Amino acid sequence: MTKIDKIVLSYSGGLDTSIILKWLQETYECEVVTFSADLGQGEELEPARAKAEMSGVKDIRIVDLREEFVRDFVFPMLRANALYEGQYLLGSSIARPLIAKHLVGIAREVGADAVAHGATGKGNDQIRFELAVNALDPSIRVIAPWRQWNIRSRMQLLEYAEKHRIPVPSDKRGEAPFSIDANLLHTSTEGKVLENPAEVAPDHVYQRTVDPIDAPDATEIITIGFERGDPVSVNGKAMTPAALLTELNGLGGRHGVGRLDLVENRFIGMKSRGIYETPGGTILLAAHRGIESITLDRAAAHLKDEIMPRYAELIYNGFWFAPEREMLQALIDHSQAFVSGEVTLRLYKGSASVISRASPCSLYSADLVTFEESAIAFDHHDAEGFIRLNGLRLRSWAARNGR
Numbered sequence: 001m002t003k004i005d006k007i008v009l010s011y012s013g014g015l016d017t018s019i020i021l022k023w024l025q026e027t028y029e030c031e032v033v034t035f036s037a038d039l040g041q042g043e044e045l046e047p048a049r050a051k052a053e054m055s056g057v058k059d060i061r062i063v064d065l066r067e068e069f070v071r072d073f074v075f076p077m078l079r080a081n082a083l084y085e086g087q088y089l090l091g092s093s094i095a096r097p098l099i100a101k102h103l104v105g106i107a108r109e110v111g112a113d114a115v116a117h118g119a120t121g122k123g124n125d126q127i128r129f130e131l132a133v134n135a136l137d138p139s140i141r142v143i144a145p146w147r148q149w150n151i152r153s154r155m156q157l158l159e160y161a162e163k164h165r166i167p168v169p170s171d172k173r174g175e176a177p178f179s180i181d182a183n184l185l186h187t188s189t190e191g192k193v194l195e196n197p198a199e200v201a202p203d204h205v206y207q208r209t210v211d212p213i214d215a216p217d218a219t220e221i222i223t224i225g226f227e228r229g230d231p232v233s234v235n236g237k238a239m240t241p242a243a244l245l246t247e248l249n250g251l252g253g254r255h256g257v258g259r260l261d262l263v264e265n266r267f268i269g270m271k272s273r274g275i276y277e278t279p280g281g282t283i284l285l286a287a288h289r290g291i292e293s294i295t296l297d298r299a300a301a302h303l304k305d306e307i308m309p310r311y312a313e314l315i316y317n318g319f320w321f322a323p324e325r326e327m328l329q330a331l332i333d334h335s336q337a338f339v340s341g342e343v344t345l346r347l348y349k350g351s352a353s354v355i356s357r358a359s360p361c362s363l364y365s366a367d368l369v370t371f372e373e374s375a376i377a378f379d380h381h382d383a384e385g386f387i388r389l390n391g392l393r394l395r396s397w398a399a400r401n402g403r
Contacts, residue, residue: 004028006112007143008103010129011036013048015168016118019157020145021055022164024116033059035106037099040066040184040242051167061106065098066184070241073098074185078284079229080304080332081292082312087262089278089285090315091186096125097320100132107140114141121147124266128318135321178205184245186278197263197273208249208277212256212350219348221355222251224287226343229336231284245280252279255347267317283345283352290343290354294362300335307331
């Protein structure tokens with residue numbers, strides 16, 4: 001085993017990473033620095049500091065990344081209207097490169113040889129973390145305990161914790177009904193009671209949204225302001241990126257917006273079933289497409305829709321820092337120069353529907369589309385030549401085929 005002098009661990013303070021911390025200290029006999037990222041997961045992170053201190057950690061980093069997360073990762077992704085396999089808003093996928101970025105930054109700062117994460121060998125997150133580290137600093141080694149140690153079950157985790165006197169809360173000793181990953185964009189729930197896709201997910205799985213059936217019977221109208229493709233205000237009130245997404249999460253959650261029961265194709269090769277709740281992101285996707293509908297040229301809009309699946313797949317598979325994602329981002333960002341204005345939506349029992357949109361940069365012309373007399377000269381006879389030219393190849397094809 002190559003000698004390691006210092007490791008930076010992505011640390012939540014939960015059962016897995018608490019055990020990983022102790023295992024790293026024993027296995028590598030070196031200093032471990034813990035890094036806990038506040039991405040708006042809704043959990044108090046100070047207990048993680050106390051647990052790390054109990055394990056003898058001297059350098060404990062707890063960093064509030066909520067604004068950076070939304071501004072530099074979520075919003076650029078939303079400019080692309082990104083959806084993996086046509087449905088998933090990539091809430092877990094987009095968080096991993098940010099965590100990896102700070103792992104690498106701290107490792108450089110403290111002179112660490114390696115970084116470590118708690119992702120398992122079956123999931124996507126191990127790939128996302130490690131590809132990001134490869135792109136940011138290939139000299140840093142990545143340690144993935146779940147691929148190295150001989151622990152294979154939750155019972156063995158608990159036995160290890162007991163042996164090494166790692167405190168385990170009483171509510172964590174039983175078999176977890178499902179696993180949860182949360183941040184400011186979404187809540188993801190997987191495993192156990194959800195592993196059979198033929199079974200309906202129980203109501204208690206949902207963390208962030210009310211059942212649309214139980215949502216208010218009255219609609220709620222909201223207006224979102226955009227500048228150059230990014231949301232900047234809700235109902236006329238300017239907000240920071242994180243505050244804006246938090247506000248929309250509350251509004252959407254109250255109306256049951258953003259629920260998704262999905263069987264997806266993991267990059268590693270297996271299918272998995274998950275429950276996703278993305279209330280604010282679902283509202284923003286609808287609103288962004290609404291403002292683009294009047295500000296983007298037709299061909300530009302269609303080109304964006306063509307590259308979107310590829311862009312979303314790159315994020316899902318862990319290639320945020322890859323050159324091809326950055327190239328696509330440059331194209332997407334260029335398209336947003338005039339995507340400014342306001343979109344009004346109706347929230348009602350699980351839906352977020354655009355009902356109006358306005359922009360000083362609008363390409364929409366009422367004079368052109370009206371059925372009444374238009375102030376803009378439009379010769380209807382021009383359409384005849386347009387149709388004949390577009391039909392030329394079809395007439396040739398039909399003649400050859402004897403139609």
